[in-house]
């Protein structure tokens with residue numbers, strides 16, 4: 001029997017080797033988002049005469065922010081990390097940005113947009129209302145935009161989105177419309193041109209890739225992402241805004257998380273297959289075990305309705321890696337690591353036919369994605385530099 005110290009050294013050596021190989025393996029498997037292509041930094045919209053615009057350049061806060069950060073890093077000297085407090089994001093131009101990831105959503109998108117536009121007009125005025133506001137450093141209170149990010153769709157998602165914009169810009173007599181939650185919607189105002197912007201990713205990235213991409217180009221004081229099927233009740237948006245305001249710190253940072261946790265056991269959730277509910281519970285258990293405390297305490301991390309105040313964005317968007325369904329967890333973990341407060345808000349939610357989630361395959365991908373994500377951040381494969 002070798003002496004204890006020899007055993008301990010051998011054990012230490014094995015652990016070090018394991019971490020080393022894990023590190024190497026993680027470098028190979030951990031996702032690295034591809035940089036946006038030229039055409040993906042552009043958008044299409046509908047012009048006042050109803051024609052589709054030429055490709056227009058998207059405003060991009062993150063490019064400016066990254067360039068300023070590079071300069072600050074060079075000033076700070078080698079090896080020094082420059083993090084956002086010294087690096088504020090450029091000011092908002094309007095109150096609310098809505099990012100809609102859409103993958104082959106030609107059927108479901110219209111109903112969601114009807115409800116979103118109806119609510120945005122009522123709650124935040126015409127899309128350009130903020131333009132008249134005094135820009136004296138005060139926060140924007142009005143105006144909105146919708147960024148539809150077609151995630152390499154192979155159907156007519158882009159055309160349908162633009163068709164919706166055209167009809168709502170030009171129609172003189174509002175025709176009653178409906179969405180998953182409401183019927184008989186009429187829009188007394190026409191939506192101003194340019195308020196709906198359509199971005200087309202050249203190749204499919206996954207929901208996380210599409211949402212993150214959209215968030216690089218938002219102009220809003222608040223940013224929400226919402227699913228293209230209108231499953232979340234859009235009129236609950238103000239609940240998120242009000243809840244977010246209650247937790248914002250002195251820099252204005254806060255995240256409000258739409259939640260379906262109160263619906264567990266109700267018809268909406270019971271209507272899902274037993275398998276989907278079983279996998280949902282297993283995923284929650286895994287999350288609780290694998291994520292840091294504030295993220296682990298969130299009861300519903302996967303709801304596609306989350307709101308961020310603008311000063312929060314530089315702490316999250318530049319450091320995102322997840323392209324698929326697990327991206328919400330990465331966003332929450334990044335917020336937690338930057339000490340940003342998060343609040344869960346109960347919202348209305350409806351199962352909408354036509355989900356493209358493959359229950360078994362996507363659940364396995366999510367569990368794997370979560371393990372890789374957590375390990376990559378813990379072992380320094382991913383870092384904030």
Ligand SMILES: Nc1nc2c(ncn2[C@@H]2O[C@H](COP(=O)(O)OP(=O)(O)O)[C@@H](O)[C@H]2O)c(=O)[nH]1
Pocket residue numbers: 100101102103104105151204205206207208210226227228229231304354355356357
């Ligand atoms: N399935 C799928 N959805 C995507 C993708 N990229 C973006 N999405 C959007 O993610 C949102 C949620 O998708 P959905 O199929 O309704 O999933 P579920 O509500 O979780 O069952 C929708 O807005 C999709 O269009 C993708 O690559 N695959």
Ligand SMILES: [Mg+2]
Pocket residue numbers: 227229231352355
């Ligand atoms: Mg859905």
